[in-house]
Amino acid sequence: MKHLIGIICFLSAAITASSQKIMGFSEANAVKQLEWEKQFDTKLRPADQDEWMKFLSSHPHHVGSPQGKANAEYMASLFKQWGYETEIAVYQVLFPTPKTRALELLGVKPFKAKLEESALKEDKTSGQKAEQLPTYNAYSADGDVTAELVFVNRGIPADYEELARMGVSVKGKIVIAKYGGSWRGIKPKVAYENGAVGCIIYSDPADDGYVQGDTYPEGAYRRSDGVQRGSVMDMPIYPGDPLTPGVGATENAKRIDRKDAITIMKIPVLPISYADALPLLQSLGGQVVPAAWRGGLPITYHTGPSKEKVHLKLEFNWDIKPLYNVIAKLRGSELPDEWVLRGNHHDGWVNGAADPLSGMVAEMAEAKAVGELVKNGMKIKRTLVYCAWDGEEPALLGSTEWAEDHQEELRQKAVAYINTDGNSRGFIGAGGSHTLEPFFNEIADVVTDPQTGVSIKERKYAQAMVNADKAGRTKLAGNKNIKLEALGAGSDWGGFLQYLGIASMNFGFGGEGSGGEYHSIYDSYDMFTRYKDPGFQYGVTLSKTAGRTTLRLANAEILPVDFTSFQKTVMEYTSELKTLLENMRAETDAENKMINDKLFDLAKDPKKVYASPLVKEQVPFLNFSSLENMLVQLKASAEEYQRMYSKGTQLSPDKQKELNEILFRAERSLLQEKGLPRRSWYKHQVYAPGFYTGYGVKTLPGIREAIEQRAWTEAQENIEVVAKTFQEYTQQIKRVLELLKTVADPEKKSF
């Protein structure tokens, strides 16, 4: 027995030692850091998050609302209380709110849309009618249009191609599109490009309503009169205040004319409920829609046009409104000019409990805990900046204006930006710059899932395996690494990552708290505590995750940047692009042959209007060699850095500082000042929101979107641009390597 005990002790010691190695820390500092993290966890109290959410969600708190301002002041006073240098950074932004909203079906069976959500006794704040923003899409155009209605499915370009084959044009028509399948702002943009004069967007119950589950308040899903508010600003061009692109919207900032603001929609757009959509959809004539377009209403879906006309009238107050960002800083003890930023927005469309407060209160809990640790003697090497953004919902206003306003300082000082935006129950979702992937995985290994007691990484792996198909399981089996999702649009990282080149991450738990409250009056404290994260178990788990991320970045001796993860990821992206091009070529050739063989003509039902596709231009071969040669160099440098990484801690403090500065500024070299084609604000060459998908990220966007749009010359040009970008990036790694080469070789370890 003695022998066996010995083995157990040995194993246990080995495990402890290995779990005390953390990226960027010497072993001694790692032990200290882990000790602080243990204490950090004990400071995270669900009751705090509950109390804060209750207050912050007690009234509607959109941009310009009294509660929005009160919330900023409430948080600022707490941050101050916890020991932070806190300011409220105010910007003046264009924020339209509705003056007139009318939608009606004309003709013999007229119908007037209700455009209002019901107050419910089961939901205490749902009756705050006077304070609620009505259901609308921010940055819609003013308009008063009367026209036939056409159903355009999701309203993305492929849907219009299908309509064209069915002989349906939207020119001069009002379109009605289902939410989903793209970011909402894409729908009116593409409708306008196709000649429509108005756009209605509705939540179909198949996606967001009774088809998914019982509706609120019996269940969590969207009621028949529930409406998804939301921005339709053309943020894939640039986010933030439409009048001040590229500069902070300070009181005296130079503003462009509203008519010159290209991100404002050109046609009126209105979101409606499925109860309001039903009579409109029932009025549609024309062909029955393709099977993939069907929704969950009890009707046969038709393309239209409608038998009767629809009248849509929208007028807005085009006011400049103040917004209130709360910025709370804790000056770094050693490296005050290196900033680790942590943000979540605080504005909601209405009471916004899940979106955004569930993430906001997790961030607040982190800040409070850090404040207590500091009082207990913890030193934080770098400066922490906790941000509570206003105006995210309309257009990432608060974060974008602040980032633009402080761009010079941020370019110098920002180490990373850690974002959250709401939280729920279930599985970790994580996106971000791929240099930070191994760093994040180390954290995911040690944060415990509150429902199962295993690490959040183990649980994520279990979910992926169980949901994967056979091929997916085979590929996945045993590989527990959490691949960070590439960041497109959707929350406040845009200004930091895509405009300034600051490595960013975004976290949230979800998958078991689904519901239909999104951007409605039902996103309330009552709803959240009943259906989303009762007891704030995952609120605390999010604090543990984002808190560790923030603290480790703040205290690391050498920043935990891994170039090989980045390099592998961009190699995958490159290989995807080559496959995309090859597939397009093969499919184009195959389809062209089928067209020439008249197979489409022969297969179609002669009694229906359905044009065969047209022959497409052949897909040329592109020259990827400059990019591929560059990737070889990137790989070599990245791998060399990986081998030499551990030498970093042996550098002198000054050299370490120099090293870290290169490390965190390396992401800046992934920008190109002239930006992406047709959208110069987006400068990052690896990640961008899709021009025609919105939320959906496009990786290596300059090349990918050009290929997708069959703009071959542009694609070739962008291959060269990306190759040059990676050359500049590789240069940064080489600078790091030069630095590390000044350290004498350490002794070879025997084990």
Add this chain to the structure above:
Amino acid sequence: MKHLIGIICFLSAAITASSQKIMGFSEANAVKQLEWEKQFDTKLRPADQDEWMKFLSSHPHHVGSPQGKANAEYMASLFKQWGYETEIAVYQVLFPTPKTRALELLGVKPFKAKLEESALKEDKTSGQKAEQLPTYNAYSADGDVTAELVFVNRGIPADYEELARMGVSVKGKIVIAKYGGSWRGIKPKVAYENGAVGCIIYSDPADDGYVQGDTYPEGAYRRSDGVQRGSVMDMPIYPGDPLTPGVGATENAKRIDRKDAITIMKIPVLPISYADALPLLQSLGGQVVPAAWRGGLPITYHTGPSKEKVHLKLEFNWDIKPLYNVIAKLRGSELPDEWVLRGNHHDGWVNGAADPLSGMVAEMAEAKAVGELVKNGMKIKRTLVYCAWDGEEPALLGSTEWAEDHQEELRQKAVAYINTDGNSRGFIGAGGSHTLEPFFNEIADVVTDPQTGVSIKERKYAQAMVNADKAGRTKLAGNKNIKLEALGAGSDWGGFLQYLGIASMNFGFGGEGSGGEYHSIYDSYDMFTRYKDPGFQYGVTLSKTAGRTTLRLANAEILPVDFTSFQKTVMEYTSELKTLLENMRAETDAENKMINDKLFDLAKDPKKVYASPLVKEQVPFLNFSSLENMLVQLKASAEEYQRMYSKGTQLSPDKQKELNEILFRAERSLLQEKGLPRRSWYKHQVYAPGFYTGYGVKTLPGIREAIEQRAWTEAQENIEVVAKTFQEYTQQIKRVLELLKTVADPEKKSF
């Protein structure tokens, strides 16, 4: 120019010559046959089919109805008029009809199901209330049950496994299942096996209603009160009269007791409309169903049990009814004892215009045209037998009883059985014995699609290519061969193919005349001529297809049997089985590992009842060698026959007769007298309806179903049975080869 014209003439002659080669005919006889076929086409008049359908569908014509008998007499008189020896073969069969039908939801919000379809002014025969069979499932048990309701999706075994994981049992409950996903009789059978006391089947609008298209009469799809009648007899055990398995149900046949008839359902079963289903489904509590189970009603689907109980009461008249098969023979001029059979049923659930009359009138047109050709001097070598079956709908009654009654004669004489059962507009669908595949393809090459003017084969290929995914297109490209589908259950070939081993085929056009009239009062002349095949264009095309098939089989010098097609197909089936087994092994191992690694436990939502799967027994390796060795021999013989086939016409008439007899009886050697496990009536070892799918065919069923049921010993035994079967089959080919070897080698052709 002259030279060029020469080439054209040469090519054109070559094409004509080649198109005048048909399987089984010497070149001289092929020319004659093709000439007659041209004349045959000219005799096919759409107006005939229209007139006959109008009469035959003028009143409900189910088994035992006055119109059913009148229709038999009408057809018999026409066949006689066209020159056929015609008889009406009467059998006495058990055919239950409803006495009491009641379905209600009890409790505070009671609901009584309407169980009736509306008369419509747009559909002239829909108001014939007194003559219509009410909505019911034939061969349901009598019953009066009151119990909670549970939703079981499609009601197949996998659905009950999912329910068990969700903690839902149907023991003592009434189940409600959606139509589709299996043959309807599987649903009450599996419900009973799982302990349910009653079964309701409804047509969900997602499958069969407004989700698919506009409802009748505005469109062709099922109305909210439309009901699919149908049999639920356990036909995968044996079809035909439940009281006379294996013998003809003649007046004095020996009958088993009704209580011993195992094909009659053990619990009451009732089909209902989606209007009647809605309140029942709304009454269900319990969990929300898995996404794949959702239907198209405007509710959240739950598993149940229901909050209130459901009362189902069914009583039937268990009467013996006469049925009337029309059998019209034209004695063969040379080989009167070789019969080519052509059949379609004539009974309908109600007015049955599409099902079955659209196929029946096509067959009648063929018989009429043949009669005229014979009057014009055409000789038909073999005996033609045109059959119009009664009682197909309840249980393939007419064809099965006739086949059982005449089994000895049919075993001797039947060359092949050609079935149709309804027809519509669009693309050819063809199933059958794989020895006949090249023969069928030759016909599909020369029958013209009436809408596009290309051959029905070209159009079928275009459809397959356009609907295929990328991988499918690559595989398919250029291969226009129409693969015959394997025949399971679903129409009158059962007695011929699966009980007697007579090579069978089944044809029909479809894909462009979809609707929701199936087994309802709306399957009417009005409906058919408006939505299914207006103008009977495809009725005539079906006559051309089935007519050629019948005539060529009747006149071929050497029967157009191709053993290599059969051999390739069974090799594919064998390879499928091996893949099935390998996949089951890999999946079982992978899933067991996931279970042991607790991945299912970790991935599930702890707030929901959802048991992780249980560890399954490992999948053993089976010994396929006897079967595979046999397939090698089969291949060799089949290929040798293909090389020697053309010698057949050089045999003496006697030897040719001997050869043909071996050829058409070869299919008999695919039977095993003891039948399939647990269902001795099904003797064919290659094709059978699935025990748990019903319509769905199972190829090499003895092996396949044993593997699917994880009955490893039975699977191994059946590998040996099938190997032995193929040995006997190969023996028949060897007998043919011996015969052909008596012919001296023909001169080698130079080209």
